[in-house]
Amino acid sequence: MELAEKYWFSSWFDTPYYHILYKDRNDDEARDFMKNLVSFLELPQGASILDLACGRGRHSVFLNSLGFDVTGVDLSENSIAYAKQFENETLQFDEHCMCKPVDEKFDAVFNLFTSLGYFDQEKDNLESIQAIREEIKEGGYGVIDFMNVTKVMENLVPAEVKTVKGIDFDIKRRVQDGYILKDIKFEDDGESYEYTEKVRALDLDKFREYFKKAGINLKHTFGNYNLDPFDEKTSDRLILVFN
Template sequence: MSWYEDWFNQDEYELVYHRRDEREAEQVVDLIEQLAQPAPGSEILDVGCGRGRHARVLARRGYRVTGIDVAERALQIAQARAAAEGLSNVRFVRHDMRNPFCQACFDGVVNLFTAFGFFEEDADHFRAIRAMATALRPGGWLVQDFLNADYVQRYLVPRDQEQRSGIEVIQERWIENGRVNKRIRLRRDGQEQIFYESVRLLRLEDFQQLYRAAGLTLEATRGDYAGGPFTPDSPRLILYARKTAA
C-alpha cells in the first residue's frame, strides 16, 4: 500500500492537520471563483478530494461536484458529512487520479492542498495532469494548489511537536532526492504509530511543461489563498489554466 493510501485513511490525519479547517476551505473556494469565474451550476471535479472539505464548500455554492480519491475511509467520511448537510449535488468516488475519470464531462477541475506530487515516477505526474485535462470540456478550467518548492526549501522546519487530544504529535521533515519528506510520530499511552509523507518538489516550470504537453494553457498564478502574487517567498503555488478550446 502506498503511503498516501495508508495515511489519508487514518482518523488521526485530521488531528495532525487540524488547522486546515472550513474557514480556510471557504477562502480557497473564494479564490477559485475569482480566478475561474465558474458559471452557476457548473460541473466540477475535485481530484484528490480527501474528506471533501473543498467539495462540500463548492456544493454549498450551487456547483455540481464529484470528488475522487484513492483513500476509501476518507471518502466514507466525506460522504457522511455531505449527507449530514443535506448536500445532494456532491458525490464521492474511489478513483486513481492517474487514470481518466471521464472524457470532456466537467466544466472545471480542482486539485487542492498539495494533493499532487506523490508518485515516484514523473511519468505518473504527467498521467495525472493529462487525466485532469481529459476530464475537461474544451475551454474548461483547472485550478491547482501546490506547495512552493523554494519556500519549502528556505523555511523547512526540521522538527516540531505538540499535544492534541492526549496524543503527542511529532513531525520530522527533510529534503532528499528532490522530494520533501515527513515522518509523523503519534504517541499515546506508551504506544507509537508512525506515518510518512513524501512529495516531489515540483516547480512552476515543471507545471508549465506538464500543462503544455496535456493541452492546457497556464493563464495565472497566485502565491497564497488571499490571491497574492506568486514569488519565491510565497507559501503556495496556485495555478489557473484553461484547456485548449479547439
C-alpha cells in the same frame, strides 16, 4: 492488488491519526479561497466541478453550498466513506486515483491543498496532469493549488513536537532526492506508530514541463488564496490556472 495498496500514502491518509494531526486546518481560509477562485473563473451557478483528491470533502461540500454540481474523488476509502454522508443530488463522492481520468468532463477541475506529487513514479505525476486535461470541458479550467517549494525548503523547520488530542506527534522534516519528507512518530494506547509523508518538490519550471508534455496552456499563476501574483521567494502557495 487493490489500487490503493500500490501507493505508500494510502495507509497514512486512511488512518484516523492523519485527520487528528491536521484537524486544525483553516476552514475559513479554504472557503475564502473557493469564493475567490470561482469568482475569478466566472463559473455560473450549476457549473460542474471535479474536486480531485478531495479527502473528506471539505472543499466539495462548500462548493456545493455555493450552488455548484460537485463530484469529489479520492484514493482513500475511509475518507470517501466519511464524505458520503454529505451527498445529495448535486454532490457525489467516489474512490478514484487521480492518475487516471474519470469518465466525465467538467467545467472546472480543482486539485487543492498540495494533493499532487505523492507518487513514487515520475510518470504518475505527468499522467495525473494529462488526466486533468481529459476531464476539462471545452472552455473549462483546471486549477492546481500546490505549496511554493522554494519558500518551503528555505524555511523548513527541521523538528517539532505537535500535541493534538493528547497525542504527541514528533515531526522531523528533510529534503532528499527531490522530495520534501516529513517523518511522523507517535504513541497512542501503548502502541508506537511511524509514518513518512513524501511530496515531490515541484516548482513552477517543473509544472511548465509537465504542462508542455500534456498539451496544457498555463493561463495564470497566483501566490496565495487571495489570488495575488506569484513570487518565488515570498509566496506561500503556487496556484496554477490552465486549460
